[in-house]
Amino acid sequence: MKLKKIYWDDIVADEIEHQATKRLARTSMMTQSPTSLQTFLTCPKQYHAKYITKEVKFEQNDHATFGDLVHKSIENYLKHQEPLPTILHDLQPTLDKMGQVLFGAETKLAVDKQGQAVDFFAKTAYQRCIVDAILTNDDQSVVVCVDWKTGKKRDARTQHDFIKKCAKAKFPNAKIVTLFLYFFVGEYDRQEYTGQELITLDRNMANLASAYANDLFQPRPSGLCGKWCDVLSCPYNGKNK
Numbered sequence: 001m002k003l004k005k006i007y008w009d010d011i012v013a014d015e016i017e018h019q020a021t022k023r024l025a026r027t028s029m030m031t032q033s034p035t036s037l038q039t040f041l042t043c044p045k046q047y048h049a050k051y052i053t054k055e056v057k058f059e060q061n062d063h064a065t066f067g068d069l070v071h072k073s074i075e076n077y078l079k080h081q082e083p084l085p086t087i088l089h090d091l092q093p094t095l096d097k098m099g100q101v102l103f104g105a106e107t108k109l110a111v112d113k114q115g116q117a118v119d120f121f122a123k124t125a126y127q128r129c130i131v132d133a134i135l136t137n138d139d140q141s142v143v144v145c146v147d148w149k150t151g152k153k154r155d156a157r158t159q160h161d162f163i164k165k166c167a168k169a170k171f172p173n174a175k176i177v178t179l180f181l182y183f184f185v186g187e188y189d190r191q192e193y194t195g196q197e198l199i200t201l202d203r204n205m206a207n208l209a210s211a212y213a214n215d216l217f218q219p220r221p222s223g224l225c226g227k228w229c230d231v232l233s234c235p236y237n238g239k240n241k
Contacts, residue, residue, distance in 0.1 A: 028212075029209055029212045031110070031125045031126060031127065032126070032127050032205065032208070033127075033129060033162070034129055034158050034159035034162040034163075036051055037158055037162070037204060037205070038158045038159070039051070040207075040208050040211070041158065041204060042220070042222075042224075043219060043220040043222070043229075043231075044216075044217035044218055044219070044220060045217050045218060045219035045220070045231055046219075046229060046234075047208075047217060048211075048217035049230075049231040049233070052217075055232075056230045056231055066150060067150045067151070069085075070088065070148060070150050070183070071106075071132060073085055073088060074091070074095065074132070075105045075132075077092075077095060078095060078098070078099055078102060078105040078133065079105050091183065098133060098135055098146070101135045101136060101137065102133060102134070103134040103135060103136045103140075103143070104131075104134050105132065105133050105134075106130055106131075106132060107133075108120035108128065108130050109128060109129055109131060109163075109166035109167060109170055110122065110125040110127065110128035110129075111125070111126060111127050111128070111166050111169045112125065113126040115165065115169055115198070116169060117166070117169035117170045126205075127162060127165065127166065127201070127205070128166065129159070129162045129163050131145045131146070131147070131163055131166075132146055132147050132148050133146040134146070140171055140173075140174055141173070141174055141175065142174060142175045142177070143167055143171045143175070143176050143177070144177045144178075144179055145163045145164075145176070145177065145178045146179050146181060147159070147163070147178070147179070147180045147181070148181055148183065149181060149183065150182075150183060150184060151182070151184075152182070152185055153182045153187045153189065156180055156189060157200075158204075159180075160178045160180070160189070160197070161197035161198075161200060161201050164176050164178055164193040164197050165197065165198060165201060167193070168193050175193070176192065176193035177191070177192050177193075178190070178191045178192075178193075219231075219234050219236050221236040225237055225238060226238025
C-alpha cells in the first residue's frame, strides 16, 4: 500500500483554524437579557455556570410558576378579554384603563450593539427584553413600559435600564417611563429615561464582554453563597462543606 504524502503545513493551518473557531465560540457573547446581565453582576461564576457551561440547569420554582400564570392571565385579558382569575379581580379597573391606551402586551424589544432597534430574534440583537404592557398616547410622545411584579419590591435597576434603552430605540422621540407594579405588596417603582442609564449599561456590558474574551468569570462571594447558590463547583458554595 502506497503511503499518501502528508502536507504538514495544511495540518498546522487546520489546527490553527480549529483553535480559532473554538476561541470565537467562547468569546462570542450571547444576546443579553436583564436576567442574564444581572446574574453576571451578582456573580460572574454563577453566570458562567448558568449560561456558558450549563452546569446549573434552570428549574422553575413555585413562585416563578405563579408569576408566569399571573403574567399570562393579564396578557390574555388585555389581548383577548379573557376573564381574570379571582385573585386578580381587584386589578380589573386598572387594567381596563390601561387597555384604553394599550400599544401592546408582552411586547418584544431588542437593540443591536450600536443601540439601534432590531427584531427580537435578529442575529445582530445585542440586548433584548419583553415588556409586559406598553401604554402610549395618540401621538406617541409619551411611552410607559409596565412590568408586573408578584414578589417583594427590590432593586431592579438593570431591568429598568434595559427596558428604557430598548424602548427609546423603538420610540426615539418619546418620553420613556418605566413603571414596575408590585401587586401583592401595594408598591410601585417609576423611572424615566435620562440617557445616563446607557453609561451604566455600556460599562456593565463591556465588563461582561471582557469576561468572555478572557474566559475569566471569577466568583463574587456574598451572603447568598452558602444557602442559595447551585454552582457546586464554586469553592465558596456552602453546600460543599
